[in-house]
Amino acid sequence: MIHTNQWQPDTCGCVLEYTWDDAENQSTRVHTPTRIVKACPAHISMGKDAHYSKVLDENQRKNKAHGLILESMPELVDEVVLDDGSKVKKLKNGIEFKFAFDANRKLQISLTGITSKHKTDIQALVQAKLGSSKIDIL
Numbered sequence: 139m140i141h142t143n144q145w146q147p148d149t150c151g152c153v154l155e156y157t158w159d160d161a162e163n164q165s166t167r168v169h170t171p172t173r174i175v176k177a178c179p180a181h182i183s184m185g186k187d188a189h190y191s192k193v194l195d196e197n198q199r200k201n202k203a204h205g206l207i208l209e210s211m212p213e214l215v216d217e218v219v220l221d222d223g224s225k226v227k228k229l230k231n232g233i234e235f236k237f238a239f240d241a242n243r244k245l246q247i248s249l250t251g252i253t254s255k256h257k258t259d260i261q262a263l264v265q266a267k268l269g270s271s272k273i274d275i276l
């Protein structure tokens with residue numbers, strides 16, 4: 139069965155509609171963009187497919203950067219045990235992860251509550267994994 143979802147990423151103001159088929163295996167399932175419900179100023183006048191992949195790329199880049207920090211910087215991370223017994227990692231209290239995109243849609247991550255050494259290490263890590271032209275740690 140084909141399902142239709144709306145997606146509003148936390149990385150911009152776009153709202154996009156896509157379909158997916160629950161007959162497909164979850165790991166190989168494809169999201170097919172079907173409609174641009176709303177285009178934010180940064181993503182105006184783009185074709186549907188290009189629009190969707192651009193917004194997805196930016197959103198995933200932010201999520202991957204956050205994930206890399208959690209995976210690679212144990213001294214900045216607390217492990218929290220949820221009610222169901224599963225564990226999740228989160229940045230320690232006092233550390234703030236904020237993000238924005240500059241005029242060229244380069245991701246700017248601002249981390250407060252960490253040392254400049256950590257910032258340098260994180261910058262090297264995320265740029266090596268995600269591309270130095272794509273991301274900056276402020």
Ligand SMILES: [Zn+2]
Binds near residue numbers: 179180
């Ligand atoms: Zn957008």
